[in-house]
Amino acid sequence: DAGVIQSPRHEVTEMGQEVTLRCKPISGHNSLFWYRQTMMRGLELLIYFNNNVPIDDSGMPEDRFSAKMPNASFSTLKIQPSEPRDSAVYFCASSFGRSVISSGNTIYFGEGSWLTVV
Amino acid sequence: DAKTTQPPSMDCAEGRAANLPCNHSTISGNEYVYWYRQIHSQGPQYIIHGLKNNETNEMASLIITEDRKSSTLILPHATLRDTAVYYCIVKSRAMGLNNDMRFGAGTRLTVKP
Numbered sequence: 001d002a003g004v005i006q007s008p009r010h011e012v013t014e015m016g017q018e019v020t021l022r023c024k025p026i027s028g029h030n031s032l033f034w035y036r037q038t039m040m041r042g043l044e045l046l047i048y049f050n051n052n053v054p055i056d057d058s059g060m061p062e063d064r065f066s067a068k069m070p071n072a073s074f075s076t077l078k079i080q081p082s083e084p085r086d087s088a089v090y091f092c093a094s095s096f097g098r099s100v101i102s103s104g105n106t107i108y109f110g111e112g113s114w115l116t117v118v
Numbered sequence: 119d120a121k122t123t124q125p126p127s128m129d130c131a132e133g134r135a136a137n138l139p140c141n142h143s144t145i146s147g148n149e150y151v152y153w154y155r156q157i158h159s160q161g162p163q164y165i166i167h168g169l170k171n172n173e174t175n176e177m178a179s180l181i182i183t184e185d186r187k188s189s190t191l192i193l194p195h196a197t198l199r200d201t202a203v204y205y206c207i208v209k210s211r212a213m214g215l216n217n218d219m220r221f222g223a224g225t226r227l228t229v230k231p
Binding site: 004033035042043045048055056091093106107108109110111112 | 152154156160161162163164167205218219220221222223
């Protein structure tokens with residue numbers, strides 16, 4: 001079974017440009033997460049969705065960042081306009097919760113999208 | 119969710135057991151202990167989790183103290199490929215809308231030949 005698929009794997013863009021990162025979660029999973037990782041701040045949770053609905057976006061740094069999940073098999077993280085401080089690795093992850101009270105969910109990560117804003 | 123404390127770094131000789139500690143003194147009764155690792159340039163990878171009993175799988179063993187205030191991840195025969203950052207996370211039982219997993223700084227394990 002394919003894991004979490006992210007694209008692009010690497011992107012270099014100029015400051016001010018729009019960046020769109022894409023994610024396909026594992027089929028059947030009902031939770032999707034976007035994380036950002038930098039040397040300074042480590043691995044930060046930006047936003048997560050449950051059944052395509054955003055549940056907690058408190059980690060989204062500012063209005064330049066937006067995330068959507070139009071259906072169960074696709075999500076995007078958009079940065080507009082991008083800035084050099086947005087340079088980081090962005091990870092998408094997914095998990096499956098069997099019921100409202102679950103035994104705890106294992107999260108599966110993609111390989112990340114390496115973003116450099118110059 | 120309870121907070122965890124891990125040493126920032128550890129070394130281990132190849133072929134020996136690597137024992138990675140984690141303190142979670144404020145853990146509550148319904149919180150699980152999860153371990154993930156991140157090998158350089160890859161996404162984090164799930165290793166194991168447990169509630170109160172010791173657990174073992176093909177990757178590692180998890181030993182949780184009786185009071186549940188600390189745990190140890192054991193890699194029985196560490197290899198060079200086990201060099202990674204290991205994250206210990208305490209997570210409450212997911213209530214449908216509380217599935218998020220938040221990572222601390224972890225322990226950087228270096229396996230040396």
